[in-house]
Structures are given as C-alpha cells and as structure tokens.
Amino acid sequence: MKISDLKSNFKKSLSELYPSEEVQxxxxILSEKYLNLSRIEIALNPERTISATEAEKFQKAILRLQNHEPIQYIIGETEFYGLPFKVNKHTLIPRPETEELVEWILSGFPPSGAKGILDIGTGSGCIAISLAKNLPNAKISALDISEEALKIAEANAKLNKVEVDFFQTDILAAETLPMKYDVIVSNPPYVRELEKKQMQQNVLKYEPHSALYVKDEDPLLFYRAISHLAKNHLNPSGKLFFEINEYLAYEMTELLKAEGFKNIEIKKDIYGKDRMLKCKI
Structure with a gap:
C-alpha cells in the first residue's frame, strides 16, 4: 500500500467522527510513531510503499479512534511542559492548564529555590517531574493512591532523567506527611458528577474515573483533606498550590480561610477560567 492510499483510507474512516484538522x-502523530516519518516527509513521499505490518498498525489505530479512545493512549505517550511522558489507562492525560500551574510554581522560584516539594495525586508524574527538571536542587516527592499510576510515574522519571521520591498513600486516610515542604501542589479529582454531561466521550470512556470525579454532595473532599494536612506540613514561608474546578473558586477560598490560610490568589487559565489557586499559611 502507498502512503497516499493509507492517508485517504484513514481520513475516510474517521471523517464522520472528527474534524478534518484533528484527523490530519x-x-x-501515528506516522511519526509507526513509520518514523515527519509530516513533511509524508507530504514529499506520497508514493512510498508501506509494509502490511505497518498498514495493520494504522487499521488497529483507526478502530480504536472510532471508539473514541484518546490518541495518547493509542501511542502510549504524550508531551507535557516540553517533556515526553508515558501514559496509559491508569493515568490522566496531562492538560495544558496543568502546564500553566507548573509555570506559576516555577515563576516564584529561582532554579536554586524551593528545597522541598510534594505533589499529591501525581498520576503520570507530570507535575513533579517537570518541577524536578527545572529545579535541580530541590528534593521532590510525589504520592498517589494508585500503584499502577506510580509505576508509570517512576518510568517517566527515568525517561526524563530526574529523581523523584514516589510513594503510595491514600491522602483521604493520611494523618501526617513525611516532612515539611516549601511547596505542596495538587491537581486532585474535582469534576462533579453533574458536570459529566459536559465531558467528551474519550474522557468519559477511557480516563480513570477515580482521578477525575467527585460526588456532587462533597466536591471539595480532596481539597479539605490536603489543606488540613498542608497547614501542618508547610515551612513558615511555604506555599500551597491547587488546580481547581472553575465553578468552585469562591468555595475553595472560603475553605482555605477556614483552615487558616492567607494571601489566597485565584489565577485564570488560557481559556479565562478560574483554574489555579495559591496561598500560604
């Protein structure tokens, strides 16, 4: 099969499900992964012949895309903050908004600053590893309840050649943390059940629900537990950072005030939504 025929079949198979730009x-992405060919190389060599094995890989990917599986899970990797990350069904796919959270944290510290950092609910490890890459003198730790997610996070730390101390903990059951930190950061589950109807099929069907959703009657469950622990485990000048539900910024502010935090600042993401929060004890 020629690349031009492969491309034509690919577009025809997905044209009714996705916009043409997304199909392209x-x-x-798949050409880079399966054929080791860039977009330019594909355009310059439409008559190049591909093997039956390569064609079969594309056909399998088409079937998975037709079932709305995220492309990141199909190829098993993604990019976050300019770094490569492995992902699978046990980890959320890192979002651009979370990159903004990392940038906000880094903007407050020189490379030699922030000696101790804890990432709570690390998933793929994207926050902790990105911070470790940019703060080489910091001691970075990260926890998650999922053993499978921690395996991916550890693999990602090796992939990006950084040291992060990963450990398994249920933050809702934890009564203490290992030490005091300059920064505690978390992107915990915050999507309410009532907001599921706004979610895309690829998220609803494939991304781990335990890392995404909270019950409508107690949407700040994780924030309450984390902030309660953080106030006893932050150094005097330490800061607490959260990614938050855009609809619950006021409720988050009130919760943190009640826990004794001050200098509470809400930051909007690139889409103009209240998405990040920082404060100190």
Missing amino acids: SFFN
Whole structure:
C-alpha cells in the first residue's frame, strides 16, 4: 500500500467522527510513531510503499479512534511542559492548564529555590517531574493512591532523567506527611458528577474515573483533606498550590480561610477560567 492510499483510507474512516484538522493531526502523530516519518516527509513521499505490518498498525489505530479512545493512549505517550511522558489507562492525560500551574510554581522560584516539594495525586508524574527538571536542587516527592499510576510515574522519571521520591498513600486516610515542604501542589479529582454531561466521550470512556470525579454532595473532599494536612506540613514561608474546578473558586477560598490560610490568589487559565489557586499559611 502507498502512503497516499493509507492517508485517504484513514481520513475516510474517521471523517464522520472528527474534524478534518484533528484527523490530519492523528495521521501525523501515528506516522511519526509507526513509520518514523515527519509530516513533511509524508507530504514529499506520497508514493512510498508501506509494509502490511505497518498498514495493520494504522487499521488497529483507526478502530480504536472510532471508539473514541484518546490518541495518547493509542501511542502510549504524550508531551507535557516540553517533556515526553508515558501514559496509559491508569493515568490522566496531562492538560495544558496543568502546564500553566507548573509555570506559576516555577515563576516564584529561582532554579536554586524551593528545597522541598510534594505533589499529591501525581498520576503520570507530570507535575513533579517537570518541577524536578527545572529545579535541580530541590528534593521532590510525589504520592498517589494508585500503584499502577506510580509505576508509570517512576518510568517517566527515568525517561526524563530526574529523581523523584514516589510513594503510595491514600491522602483521604493520611494523618501526617513525611516532612515539611516549601511547596505542596495538587491537581486532585474535582469534576462533579453533574458536570459529566459536559465531558467528551474519550474522557468519559477511557480516563480513570477515580482521578477525575467527585460526588456532587462533597466536591471539595480532596481539597479539605490536603489543606488540613498542608497547614501542618508547610515551612513558615511555604506555599500551597491547587488546580481547581472553575465553578468552585469562591468555595475553595472560603475553605482555605477556614483552615487558616492567607494571601489566597485565584489565577485564570488560557481559556479565562478560574483554574489555579495559591496561598500560604
């Protein structure tokens, strides 16, 4: 099969499910992964012949895309803050908004600053590893309840050649943390059940629900537990950072005031939504 025929079949198979630009993006990503060819190389060599094995890989990817599986899970990797990350069904796919949270944390510290940092609910390890890459003198720790997620996070730390101390903990059951920190950061589950109807099929069907959703009657469950622990485990000048539900910024502010935090600042993401929060004890 020629690349031109492969591309034509690929677009035809997905045209009713995705916008043409997204289909083209999928094809480029898979071509890089399966054929080791860039977008430019594909355009310059439409008559190049591919093997039956390569064609079969694309066909399998088409079937998974037709079932709305995220492209990141299909190829098993993604990029976050300019770094490569492995992902699978046990980890959330890192979002651009979370990159903004990392940037906000880094903007407050020179490379030699922030000696102790804890990432709570690390998932793929994207926050902890990105911070470790940019704060080489810091001691970075990260926890998660999921053993499978921690395996991916550890693999990602090796992939990006950084040291992060990963450990398994249920933050809702924890009564203490290992030490005091300059920064505690968390992107915990915050999507309410009532907001599921706004979610895309690829998120609803494939991304781990335990890392995404909270019950409507107690949407700040994780924030309450984390902030309660953080006030006893932050150094005097330490800061607490959260990614938050855009609809619950006021409730978050009141919760943190009640826990004794001050200098509470809400930051909007690139889409103009209240998405990040920082404060100190």
